[in-house]
Amino acid sequence: MKFHITTFGCQMNVHDSQWLTRALESRGWQEAGEDEALVYIFNTCSVRDKPEQKVYSEIGRIAAHARRDPRVFVAVGGCVAQQIGRGFFERFPFVRLVFGSDGIAGAPNALERIVAGSDERAALLDFMPAYEEREAALEQSAGSAAGSGRQAFVTIMQGCDNFCAYCIVPYTRGRQKSRHPDAVVEECRALVDSGVREITLLGQNVNSFGMDKGGAGVSFGGLLRQVAAIKGLDRLRFTTSHPKDIAPEVIAAFGEFETLCPSLHLPLQSGSDAMLKAMRRRYTLGHYMGIVEALKQARPDIVLTTDLIVGFPGETEADFQATLDALAAVGYDSSFSFKYSDRPGVAAVNMEPKVDPQVAAERLMRLQTLQNSITRKCLKMLVGTETDVFVEGLSRIQGGDAPSWKGRDPAGRVVNVRMEYGGCEDAGDLVGMMVPVRITEAKKYTLMGEGTGTPW
Template sequence: MKFNVLTFGCQMNVHDSDWLIRAMESRGWKAVDESEANIFIVNTCSVRDKPEQKVYNILRRLGHLCTSPGDFVAVGGCVAQQIGEGFLEKFPYVRLVFGSDGIAKAPQYLEELAVDHEKRLVVNDFLAQYPEREGGLADPNEELLPPGIGTIPGQAFVNIMQGCDNFCAYCIVPYTRGRQKSRLSSAIIDECRALVKAGIREITLLGQNVNSFGLDKNGSDLSFSQLLYKISEIEGMERIRFTTSHPKDIAPEVVKAFGELPNLCPQLHLPVQSGSDNILKKMGRKYDRARYLGIVERLKEACPDIVLTTDIIVGFPGETDEDFEQTMDIMERVRYESSFSFKYSDRPGVAAVKMNPKVSEEVAQKRLTHLQERQKQITRECLEELTGKDMVVLLERPSKRQEAGGVSWRGKDSGGRVVNIFFEGSDETLQLGGKLIKVKITQSKNHSLVGSKVGDPW
């Protein structure tokens, strides 16, 4: 069978899609471009309204490509969890709908539907425990690359938990990903060890709120900080990252780890969402700006070079000009190197839907533009400060922009910054993906750095 996967949303969705592609290929299916496929899998996101609307547009387009009895579309992810049977009712060529916990058995269901052209399935039940995927193999004795290996050479992602128990007023995740379920620490460590053995140099631990790992009903024998230390001890483990962190759950031991673990990258995505105590309370974030800034202060004490990034929502119901200025103030205090910022949008079933007054589209857009323009300036200032410094870069792929006389590659330093390096005299056949190289930063740009190599890659 020839299939194509379209992915929207967060890194967890990207990771899920990578796993699903490899699982289906292990069963003899072939991943192809959309124009060649007869089975289409759409992995969806519903955190904001725009991605959800995009899914409907994509499904209408894919309907024109389903021309034979065996052609069909499968919809997975958060929108699938949310809409469920509604997809079957609205789109006759959609024959499989699987939610967050359903992906573990999606390969089996896809095979069943490829044989039985009349069958249609909705798999949306939440499971009580984390659903281990066991490789998704047709033959249990067949070998498959470790589950976390994705498409970027040298890098991999490992799920450590799923779901969330926080129920922030604006967030649909607890309703589409379910309640928090921590994975067994032994399974996580075994997967990380297998990835390193397979040549992976950087692992990112994934979860909706990794800081609360082990705190759910079924729990775990390790806390998140203990898990970090165990993974750090794996022989050959060169870089560790994790995302995403809820500020209310970050333990002092995790902060301490940034100063003690040499392979824990000095980078943390710490969503603030708003700098106003008034709005944070309405959002149900369970921390105030003083507590958040205290966490930032301790992080910088433990690891002075730490790179902090964040998420910010503007235009939350009831946000005043003064509330927004508090958000701008916290940006200035923390000086995030980058941020993901969005206008608030109502999501079905969340508490904020009923909150008033709503901020007008015009005001929200004006605030967002102002915030994003200031973020661009801060990002540029932070990058300029790095000129002349040495850093180690994990190379990923050839740069989009090339110049005569050699080839340029892009990669990331330990802080997650994009660095482009020119290899003079080399041609496009040069294979450097997954290699590390020491560079000296020679130039800063709006969102990236340029470096010259110091020594050879390894």
């Protein structure tokens, strides 16, 4: 059976889709392009309004195909599936399966039943009381690890207990459920043994790992140390962090383990204490800045990125200015910034006064202009420095006799590298390898460099 998966939203959704692809392929299914598929799977996001509307539009495009061929059907997973549930069955008759983030473990078997002739319209929407392990035998093999650039993502937890006023995640992904630390370490070790060189640990709030029973008494700092110590692992990252839960032992780990990359995504959301309180973030700007200072002391070369919301209900010009001031004070390499939008069921829906959309749009433009300026300065400071770049593939920027490759430095910045090694037709020669590089130029969002040594 030919299938096609379309993924919206966060890195956890990307990882879920990758797992689902492997699970279906192990059953003999074949991944195909949109024009050839018979089963269309949409892994969805409802953090903001536009991705949700995009899902409806994308499913609607399948309608004509489904009318022409009765074998064609759609499965909807992820956060929008959890939110809308069986409503998809009423809106789209060719939707045969909906599954939430906890239900994905049962999705492959449900899809097989439908293809085998079952008339069921299955809804896998129950939240599990504990993290449900997936088919371990289907995790990345040595061949798939090499084929994906020797990078892997490992989920360590599911759900969130924070209930920030603007966030729908606790309602669509459920309460926090930590994975057993032994299972996490075992998966990481198996990935490294198969050839993976870089691992990213994933969770809605990795810093709260172990605060529920699933963590078996192991904190995130403890788990981080176990994974960082795995022999053969070159790079380790994690996302996403909540500032209120980051522990001193996690901050200290940045200075203790060379394996732990000097980069951290630390969402601020607002620089105003009044807004942080209204958002139910449970930290102050002063507390956040203390974390930033501690991180820079532990790892002077650490690179910070963040999330920011403008136009939250009640935000004044002074509140917004406080966000601009914090952005400049920290000097984030980059940030993800958005206008606030109501999401169904969250506390902020009922908060007043709402910020005029035009005012919010103007503030967002000002914030992003400032961020672009800071980003350019951060990148320009790197010109002339040397680093190791983990090659992910050929660069879109080509020219001259030598091919250019795209990779990332330890902080996660994109670097396009001109390298006198191999040819464009031999992309696999460098993918998954570390290349010593001298940075030669700073672009708007990326860096240019030249290889200076032998790839390893």
